[in-house]
Every structure is written in structure tokens, then in C-alpha cells.
Amino acid sequence: MISPVDIAHARSRFRSQRISGFTESVIREMTRLAIQREAVNLAQGFPDFGAPEEIKRAAQDAIAADFNQYAITWGAKPFRDAIAAKVQKWYGLDYDPEREITVCCGATEGMIAALLAVTNPGDEIVIFEPYYENYGPDALLCDARRKLVQLKPPDWTVDPDDLRRAFSSKTKAIILNSPHNPTGKVFTRAELEIVANLCQEFDALAITDEIYEHILYDGASHIPIATLPGMRERTVLVNSLSKTYSVTGWRVGFVLAAPDLSDSIRKVHDFLTVGAAAPLQQAGVVALNLPDSYYEKLMAEYQKRRDFLLQRLDQAGFRCYRPQGAYYIMTDISDFGFADDVSFARHLIEDVGVAAVPGSSFFSDSSAGAALIRFCFCKKYETLEEAGNRLRRI
Secondary structure (H helix, E strand, O other): OOOHHHHHHHHHHHOOHHHOOOOOOHHHHHHHHHHHHOOEEOOOOOOOOOOOHHHHHHHHHHHHOOOOOOOOOOOOHHHHHHHHHHHHHHHOOOOOOOOOEEEEOHHHHHHHHHHHHHOOOOOEEEEEEOOOOOHHHHHHHOOOEEEEEEEEOOOOEEOHHHHHHHOOOOEEEEEEEOOOOOOOOOOOHHHHHHHHHHHHHOOOEEEEEOOOOOOEOOOOOOOOHHHOOOOHHHEEEEEEOOOOOOOOOOOOEEEEOOHHHHHHHHHHHHHHHOOOOHHHHHHHHHHHOOOHHHHHHHHHHHHHHHHHHHHHHHHOOOEEEOOOEOOEEEEEOHHHOOOOHHHHHHHHHHHHOEEOEEHHHHOOOHHHHOOEEEEEOOOOHHHHHHHHHHHOOO
16 A cells, blocks of 8 residues: 555656745635635725626626627737727827737736746746735746845835846846735836836836726826837736726736737737637727726725725724725734734634735745735725724734
8 A cells, every 4th residue: 555645755746846836825815714714805806896887787798699609819809909999098009909919818817928928948037026926926937037126115116226236138027017016006107217228228028017007096197118218119018807897707808019029928828728708808898998987986986995994904003005006005013913924814814804915925035024914905895894893803
């Protein structure tokens, strides 16, 4: 008889080395634990309120009209046309729907498809830290090396000298997420110009995650780096319907890039997923054609929710970093006396009944985030109120 230990050892030969350092997504783990413990979920960034009625009706109508078979691999033409029209209207960027727009299964697939399409083993990818937890595994899946640049609290500023040191002849790309998850930072034009200059000096790409583009506060403005001089042809812009239209479960994203880059990205996308859900692409046309008033209301409502949760976190003793965009609040938990963020997050779920994300999940070195916890506020007011009431138990 072979013991379980021997079997496990023998089977290890089938475990890829590139995933040897992977763990379960901490964000998704917190959601799973929140369900088990019946905790209020302020961990994972999905709304607990409904998507816009007109978008839901459009999806239902598309299914009824039998848009139920494969769309063109890189996206249904009406949807690609709508994407092109929207970025032109908002940012003055002209993208050819036929050659420069690829529809994919969410921004998550868009990011990994872009990285697989443009990197080779040994290439270096610059990533600002803290970072959304997918970016680290994405680099490992490409056999690329991460070069990390710290954003410095309390305003999560960029040190130009640190950033320059991260670039070299091996740099293939920098990942730029603005508005930023998890900090809520919105990169300024001056910061973007520094990035743009380095990309051009070192012949590197900017791969941008812009899914929170319309969730901005206190007069902050989103500036796509593709709009800066010299950056249109060396930017890969990744976006999706998920956050702006409260449809995180639809998994409909898109990648905008110059024809040569798009040609490579489309090949990777084709063999990763073939294509995004056809009826939801039809509904996406309706979403992208919503009036300006929709976006004005979106920002106003999220700013109210941000302020609502900021007040309750402050009352509970958290030191909060005020976000300029996205729908997360990073907090300092030093005053609570816990050993680290993970033990504190466990305490929140098990004893307080609120789920949040340990800050260490956004850092390569867990000690760098040991005093941080991230909360999300894309929730109903009653959800946020209940969370606030429970946090008084700490």
C-alpha cells in the first residue's frame, strides 16, 4: 500500500513550478469565509444592489432574440463600435473597432492576455505596490520578473527616483491601475508624464487597468495615459463593464491597443476563452450609450457611500486613507494591538461579523501590509450601516 504522503509526493511532479507560490485569492477567500460566518461582506468589490434596469432588460432581450451563439472572437461589431464611440467622446481617443479593439472575458482576462501577448520569459514588468492581487500571479504566469515600486502613504505618491530605478533594458511594460485598487489613488497628470517619459526612454509599454474610470471623488479626474504625447501607440488599455455598470458577474471586458499589439492579444484571447458572452455584449451596447447623467449620478452616489463608511470606520477607531477614486478604503489598524492584518481580519469575521481584506495580500512582502485592512463600500446603505454597528464591537 502507498501512503497518502507518498502519493502526494509522487503527484508533485504534475504541479507547475510557475504556480508553486500561488495561494487562493485572499479577496475571494474572505468572501467565502464571510458566507460561512454570515458576516457583512465588505471584502470583495461587487455591489449588493441591482444593476441598471435598462441594461438588465437589454440582456434579457438579447437572449430572447437569440444572440446565444458565438460572436466574432474579438467581439461583436456593435459592441466594438460602441466602445470606440465612448472612448472618443470621453477622451478624444480614436480606436479602429476592426483592428484595435478586442472584447474579452472581463478585465482579468484582458490583463493576462495582454501580458502573455507581449512578454517573453525573463522580461521585467514594473508594478506599483500595493497592487491588485492578480498582477503578481499574472507576471509569474508569463515567466516575467516583477520590479516593484512603492506608493508612499498617506497620499500614495510616486517617488520619481524609485520609479526610474525600476526601469532597465529588460523592462517590457509597466502596469498602471488608476483609479487605483486598493488605495483609491488617482494618478495625476504630472505622475503620468513621468511614467510616459520612462516608457519612451526605455522602449516599454504601459498596460493600464482603467475599470474605475468613472468612480471619482472630490473633483479628481481620470486621465488615460494613452492621451499623453507619444503614448497612443505604446499603451494597452484594459477596461470592462463590471464596475461602472454594476455587472461584475457578466465578465465582459475589452482591450484597446495599436494594430500590431491587438493582433497578438487577439491570438492569445482566442485560445484562452474564444469569446465573451454574446448576449451580454449586445447589452453592453446599451450600457455604453447611457447618458452623461448616469455617470454623474454614479459618482455622486459612490461619494455619499464613501463618506458614509469613512464616518463609521472613524467612529470604530480606524485611521482611514481617504480615496480619490474606486470604491475601497484602506485603513491603518495599528491602534488595535493585533499582531498583524491577517489575525485582525480573522477577528473581524469570526468575532465582529464583518469581512475585509488583509492589507498584506496587496504586497509581495506581507510585512509591508501588516498594519493595513481594506474595506469596500459598493454596498447598500443598510449593509454599510449594519457593518458600522458591528464594528463598534471591536
